[in-house]
Amino acid sequence: MSEGGEPRLKRWFGGKREPLRLTAIPRDHVVGDMLVGERLLGGRFLHGARQVALNQVDFNAAPGGDPLLERLHSFAWLRDLAAVAGREQAAPLGEAITGHWLAGDERRGQDVWNPVGWGERILYWTAYAPFILSSSDAAYRARLVNRLAAAARFLDKQADKAKPGLDRITAWAGLTVASLTLSGGVARVARAESGLLRALAQGQHEDGGLKSRAPYEQVELVDRLGLVRAAYFAARQSLPDPLEDGATSALSALHGVLMPDGGLASWQGGNPGNPARIAAIxxxxxxxxxxxxxxxxxxxxxxxxxxxxxxxxxxxxxxxxFSDTSFASTLAFELADGAQRLVMSCGGGAGSAGELDPGLANALRASAAHSTLILDNMNSTAMLDDGQPGKGVETVEFERGEDDGATRLTAGHDGYHRRAGLGHERRIALGNDGKEIRGEDRLVPVGRRLKRKTLPFDIRFHLAPDIEVTQTADGLGALLRSSAAPPWQFRTRGARLRVEPSLVVDAHGAPRETQQLVISDECGKEGAAVTWHFRRSS
Incomplete structure (x- = not known):
């Protein structure tokens, strides 16, 4: 934004007599990545497996979809820098990078501004202001604060143009924090928080989960809302009850998709992620x-x-x-014994620094890349080339309860109704001692007869990469050994079992070879049922 916009910014955030300044500094209690911070102090920017020398970064360039540059432009690395150094040591570096970024932003022009990027930058600029605003250079400080105010004014008009869900929430979160922390902005908090609450209502289910249903995005949602809460406390303003409720329910939903090793379940193209970062958030x-x-x-x-x-x-x-890319994972399940994962989805590279081969990434969207039943090699929901779901699952019904010393879940979907005249129902019971999980997959005729006399189906269980599999001589079971848990026995009844190669995407976004258990059979006009169970050996 041009310097000519500053008078309007001052009218928006404060009177003519009072220069723009930060009146509150939110305190971020999340501990950053110390390795990234140490590399920064050494003059290198690290993101995932990639790193670049800071003196080789082109700050005039827009991120252009490059994950490393997007991370650099977000200023989230300030948290990592603060994890290894105090203000006296880190501020010169933080201010040097910010100064280069500001100069580059002036040359990049207003056309590269976007609501999501500015929402995120505001969150970190305000939380780590001591690391970028301690300079004795008054002109630099004024330029930075004016740019922050310009961004807030931009968000006031553009936040609702961000994609519904996490993006729009991030944009309104940035504006809310700017209103709470910039001089003269408190009078405009009501408008900003109204936009934030509206974005949450649009992007969140009532139970707190994002409508994208992506666990890796849920981590970011909790992080964003934690920074917003910190800004309210720093500004000594009351946090609206609906905002506190939305934040708490978001955290509850995140806890619901965590595995005992501290990582995420691999839903919606994600992977376990970094347990240390998730725990810190x-x-x-x-x-x-x-x-x-x-x-x-x-x-x-x-x-x-x-x-x-x-x-x-x-x-x-x-x-x-709410989602650019969907996955046909309905009724898939994952299983872990303490820190040892047993059954997984193949996952994907979403939310990671690495990038998967496009062909592999597309294949991982299929039902066969998840631990569920696949009928006649069809996806339960068709996966279109543009990333969106096609015909398939419209309704999922489930019941759960506790009896006979177990927690029981029965769920069914209609994804195969029109295409095959069959419904898929999965029943799972986990014993209260945690030593056994019993399952049954049923194909139930609905509406009309099958197009063919029989249809083949497979039930797949993708195993964690560190599981050693030994199949039993009768072809109906397998012994699963690992270093982090007692052995588990797998048995099935009603169909033959085989062991096949598979892969899962690890916490770094890289594919790793593993194995899968595959039960194969055929379904006739009367339907079919296959039972199976996992039992801990000790």
Whole structure:
């Protein structure tokens, strides 16, 4: 934004007699990545497996979809810098990078401004102001604060143009924090928080989960709302109850998709992520909540018993405008025994610094890349080339309860109704001692006869990469060994079992070879049923 806009900014944030300044500094309690911080002090910017020398960064260039540059432009690295150095040591570096960025922003022009980027930058500029505003250079300080105010005015007009969901929430979060922390802005907090609450209502299910249904985005949502809460406290303003409720329910939904090793379940093209970062965000967000177990909108059902965790995707795939890429994972499940993952989805690279081969990334959207039943090699929901879901699952129904010493879940979807005249129903029971999980997959005739006399189906269980599999001689079971948990036995009844190669995407966004258990059979006009169970050996 041109310097000629400054008088309007001063009228928007404060009177003519009072120069623009920060009146409150939110305190971020989330501890950053110390390795990234140390590399920064050494003159290199690290993101995932990539790093670049700071003196080789072209600050005139827009991110252009490059994950490393997007991270650099977000200023989230200020948190990492603060993890390894105090203001006296880190401020010269933080201000040097910010100065180059400001000069580059002036040359990049207003056409590269976007609501999401500015929302995120405001959150970190305000929380880490001592690291970028301690300079004795008055002209630099004025330029930075004026740019922050210009961004806030931009967001006031543009925040609602961001995509519904996390993007729009981020934009309004930035404006809310700017209004709370810039001189003269408190009078405009009501408008900003109204926009933020509206964005939350649009992008969140009532149970707190984002409508994108992406766990890696849920981590960012909790982080954003934690920074907003910190700004309210710093400005000594009352946090609206609906905002506090939305933030707490967001944390509850996030807890619901965590595995005992501290990572995420691999839903919606995500992967386990960095457990240390997730733990830091949960610990530092300032909120406390219990895991969401029975999620209706968010959709992830959680069964737990003495360290054994099972999750089931009991909802339809998300679609535009809340998700650019959908996955046919309905009724898939994941299983872990303490820190040892047993059954996973193949996952994907979303939310990671690395990039997967486009062909592989597209293949990972299929039902066959999830631990569920696949009928006649069809996806439960067709996956279109533009990333959106096609025909398939419209309705998912489920019931859960506790009896006979177990937590029970019965869920079914209509994804195969029109195409095959069959419904898929999955029943799962986790014993209260955590030692056994029993399952049954049923194909139930609906409406009309099958197009063919029989249809083949497979039930797949993708295993964690560190699981050693030994199949039993009768072809109906397997022994699963790992270094982090006792052995588990798998048995099936009603169909033959085989072991096949598979892959899962690890926490760094890289594919790793593994194996899968595959039960194969055929379904006739009367339907079919296959039972299976996992049992801990000790």
């Amino acid at each position: 949960i610990e530092g967000c300032g909120m406390r909540a219990r895991p969401l177990r029975e999620a209706r909108g968010w959709g992830y059902q959680r069964l737990s018993a003495l360290g054994t965790i099972a999750q089931v995707d009991a909802a339809r795939p998300p679609a535009n405008p």
